[in-house]
Amino acid sequence: MSNIKFSGLKGQALEIDHEDIPSIKEFRDVIPDQYFKSNTKTSLSYLSQSALIQSIVFAIGLSIPFTSKMIPIWIIYSLISGTTAMGFWVIAHECGHGAFSENKSLETITGYLLHSLLLVPYFSWQRSHAVHHRFTNNITNGETHVPLVIEGNGVTEKVGGEKELRFSHSLGKKNYGILQVLLHLIFGWPAYLLTGSTGGVKYGTSNHFWPIEPFSKALWPSIWTKKVWLSDIGVATTLLGIFYLVFKFGIFPVIAMYIGPLLVVNCWLVVYTWLHHTDSDVPHLSNKDFDYMRGAFLSIDRPYGKILNFLHHNIGSSHVVHHVSPTIPHYHAKKATVLIKKAFKKAYLFNPDPIPKALWNIACNCVAVKSDKNSERYLWQSSYKKRKIKM
Numbered sequence: 001m002s003n004i005k006f007s008g009l010k011g012q013a014l015e016i017d018h019e020d021i022p023s024i025k026e027f028r029d030v031i032p033d034q035y036f037k038s039n040t041k042t043s044l045s046y047l048s049q050s051a052l053i054q055s056i057v058f059a060i061g062l063s064i065p066f067t068s069k070m071i072p073i074w075i076i077y078s079l080i081s082g083t084t085a086m087g088f089w090v091i092a093h094e095c096g097h098g099a100f101s102e103n104k105s106l107e108t109i110t111g112y113l114l115h116s117l118l119l120v121p122y123f124s125w126q127r128s129h130a131v132h133h134r135f136t137n138n139i140t141n142g143e144t145h146v147p148l149v150i151e152g153n154g155v156t157e158k159v160g161g162e163k164e165l166r167f168s169h170s171l172g173k174k175n176y177g178i179l180q181v182l183l184h185l186i187f188g189w190p191a192y193l194l195t196g197s198t199g200g201v202k203y204g205t206s207n208h209f210w211p212i213e214p215f216s217k218a219l220w221p222s223i224w225t226k227k228v229w230l231s232d233i234g235v236a237t238t239l240l241g242i243f244y245l246v247f248k249f250g251i252f253p254v255i256a257m258y259i260g261p262l263l264v265v266n267c268w269l270v271v272y273t274w275l276h277h278t279d280s281d282v283p284h285l286s287n288k289d290f291d292y293m294r295g296a297f298l299s300i301d302r303p304y305g306k307i308l309n310f311l312h313h314n315i316g317s318s319h320v321v322h323h324v325s326p327t328i329p330h331y332h333a334k335k336a337t338v339l340i341k342k343a344f345k346k347a348y349l350f351n352p353d354p355i356p357k358a359l360w361n362i363a364c365n366c367v368a369v370k371s372d373k374n375s376e377r378y379l380w381q382s383s384y385k386k387r388k389i390k391m
Contacts, residue, residue, distance in 0.1 A: 007361050008353035009281040012346075013298060014379075020346045021294050027324055030343045035332035040101040042331060043094070046313060047110070050087035053311070057081045058257070066252045074256045081257075082264020083311060088114050089265055090313045090330065096126040097326040116234030118265060121193070123227035124208035128219055131203075133326055136295035137277060138200070139284045139369070139378050143219075144192065145277045146200040147284060150370040150381060156287065158201050161368030165381065168367045173382075177364035184274055184363070189266040209235070268312070275302055275358055276319050279351060280365040280380050289376035296323040301337065301350045302358060320348060 028036075061077055064070055094100045095111025115122040128143055135141035139149065140156040150161035168176040191197035196206030196216070204216030211220035211228040220228055246254050276299055285295060297320065304316040315322075318333035321340060328336060341348050351358060369378035 008351045013282040031336045038329045043100045078260030081261035086268040090315045099329045121231030123231045137298040138290045142200045148368045164368045180363040185267045188270040278362045283377040286376045297347045299323040
């Protein structure tokens with residue numbers, strides 16, 4: 001077993017065996033039945049909460065002059081507005097999972113509108129995200145944040161791990177970490193939507209807006225192809241609205257009030273997904289070692305604090321529950337997390353490291369993985385520390 005303790009998990013994830021992972025039935029037995037059900041009024045109240053907060057922030061923005069002298073203030077505004085707007089992303093995310101309402105028409109319309117306004121293709125993302133849930137931390141079938149493999153075969157594993165290790169060594173830990181943070185936060189989300197970046201080898205080069213050749217069609221079987229085109233209509237309509245606003249009010253106000261905050265929303269999305277599923281102590285699994293519950297319990301909860309949990313509906317602090325049962329609404333997931341933490345102490349992963357420290361750790365140390373032939377797992381390697389493996 002690995003004795004490397006790079007993070008606040010202190011090697012916990014490397015010590016979990018199959019028998020430590022609960023079955024779906026054992027998981028459900030711990031959580032009250034009502035937690036698995038959404039309530040439309042409650043969900044709408046949280047949507048209203050985000051809308052009210054965003055309206056206040058938007059009103060403040062309208063009081064700031066659109067002048068070059070105010071650019072520093074507009075940068076601060078983007079950070080604040082993008083952080084509050086992330087609440088809409090979380091609500092749309094719940095709609096995509098079927099956790100918003102028993103009224104599926106209302107749920108679909110809500111999710112479609114919210115995601116379209118954030119330039120997210122709703123149905124495309126719904127499909128790819130479902131695949132991500134089904135194969136969390138699977139080295140072959142995983143759909144996001146699938147690492148490069150040292151001595152990868154290119155068929156069931158992504159190649160390029162050796163090259164990435166050499167590259168990280170040539171830059172040095174600090175420079176490599178800075179580069180990874182910038183690449184992930186600035187380019188990570190559009191790269192994923194346009195090319196399927198960080199996806200597993202099974203899906204090839206995918207595109208969330210174009211479900212046919214020359215891009216891979218692996219993610220878009222049968223009816224999903226039509227749904228991708230339908231998603232494009234929502235995004236295209238939003239883009240037309242943006243162009244109209246630029247024509248009417250000019251480019252500066254649109255960048256200040258919409259584009260800047262949207263970039264911050266995208267950064268938050270990458271931070272959450274990256275930290276949910278990557279940690280120097282958390283392995284990836286081969287097909288032989290993988291099953292749904294084992295993959296789901298490799299998700300990581302983290303301490304985002306009361307303010308961010310309030311604004312973002314606890315998406316970062318109750319993610320393990322969400323990955324096991326994504327139809328549990330966020331307002332129940334928080335309570336369910338307390339229960340599974342107590343019931344499955346060895347399997348439940350919570351990393352207490354502060355978010356900046358955790359982000360820096362994975363940016364620097366999660367370079368590539370290497371197959372551990374004795375355990376059918378893939379362990380993170382870096383060029384900065386010698387990782388000793390004790391069997």
